[in-house]
Amino acid sequence: MSGPAATSTGERSRASTQRAEPALPRLLAGIQPQGALTLDEHVAVHGPMPAAAGRGRRRDREQAATLIAEVARAGLLGHGGAAFPTATKMQAVAGARRRAIVLANGAEGEPASLKDRTLLESLPHLVLDGAILAAEAVGADEVIVCVCESAHEAHGSLSRALDERARGASGRAPALSLTTVPSHYVAGQESALVNYLSGGPAKPTFTPPMPFQQGVRRRPTLVNNVETLAHLALIARHGARWFRELGTPGQPGSALVTLSGAVAHPGVYEIEHGASLSSLIAAGGGSTARVRGALLGGYAGAWVAGELLNGVALSDEHLAPHGASLGAGVVLLLSEDACPVAETARLASWLAGQSARQCGPCVHGLDALASTLDELAAGSAGSRATQRIDRLASLVARRGACGHPDGALNPILSALHSFQAEFADHARHGLCEACARPGELPLPERPVTDARMRAAVSQR
């Protein structure tokens, strides 16, 4: 596959005449193949952090409200997977009576995603800027950066970045700290993170109260994905209008995506929302095999397969008719050599194993789905397997304390829909030749760690 307009920036720059530099990269500007940008290098790329909203002892509520309003005008949506409006969250926390806490959520437990880890490893100061600005805007006196315990390099970069800031003594208000969280899938869920940082297990809790009402140590807590905070740091510098120069009206700006699977240069790319899938694949050096389907959004996302792949644009508006979304920015290409039935069965088993095992319908339902899919792949499920899957799906949906059971249904049900012929074939004849091959979907035993490409960009 080759894209029509992978990196041509001419039209864009003409549209915004004041700006000589190319519109992308934004977040990945100045990124190095190895190592992190120092504070000085970071300031050289982006300029200093804008004047504090709440500088000094008296918090200037008007200025703080200004940043939240600017984020609202920018239309920034969360990049952790749910695409929730960031300003709405900030507003809720700012309105609370008690002193707030900000969590920079870098607990990326998704084996197919590398973008948060890459951001923290390479550009820690951009995330810290965003977290400090968010804290000032909502009146928080504490920022906790949460990193996956397996992300050693990210942890190293961040602790060095925090040391640099401590030496610089910027005088900015919030206290900054760094903590590691378990690397299992649901640990990054908001309430699980809050639970863990309050001394409990890294498992979701029953809500309400939502974290913005009662979070870490019972204080109102703003939980933002680290990429979301990085965007916020740039909105504070350049404003909402600049932010909207890229992207779609409903989903402005750019996004980090983890491109993996059957592509020449798997890695983390920054795209404009609405960029075509083919331009992203072209930026990644092209596909290495015929592509059977793309899993979009991650392991709570959905498949797009066959001819539908040709017209795919990477924004939630364009993906909604496919039942998909950009989610946490995962774009995973499955080759024609892989068996989508075996891949789905493996993924379902992994997802069942990632249940926090707190809610009955999730524990029993996902286990039953996984074993039904195993039987289906082996051809031993009987003629009613798809009805059984539909019934199990209805028993699982919306019955967990967190979104995991619902998220797990997405790739399973969309695989059944996207790969109907393959599933029907397995139901009749059992295992196929491709079933014996090692799985293509990255799971913890085979994560996407070899994806080192970091700076390429893709536009519409």
Place this chain on the structure above:
Amino acid sequence: MSQRVRVNPIACEAHGMCAELLPERITLDEWGYPIVDETPLHGSEVAHAMRAARACPTLALLLERAGDERRR
């Protein structure tokens, strides 16, 4: 002010008392966990719902004000 029932799925251990006491609203799935109709209760159902909530051994059945939902 109308009310509705809701289950805390983390606390629920599938004792099944709720389905016995409030069958108008609650059935059990194949593993014994309650499937709850969360639409507002009729006035005549409220007393039964309160009894069911009190009877739950893990206090997992909640009686809430309808429209109080803040889940995302």
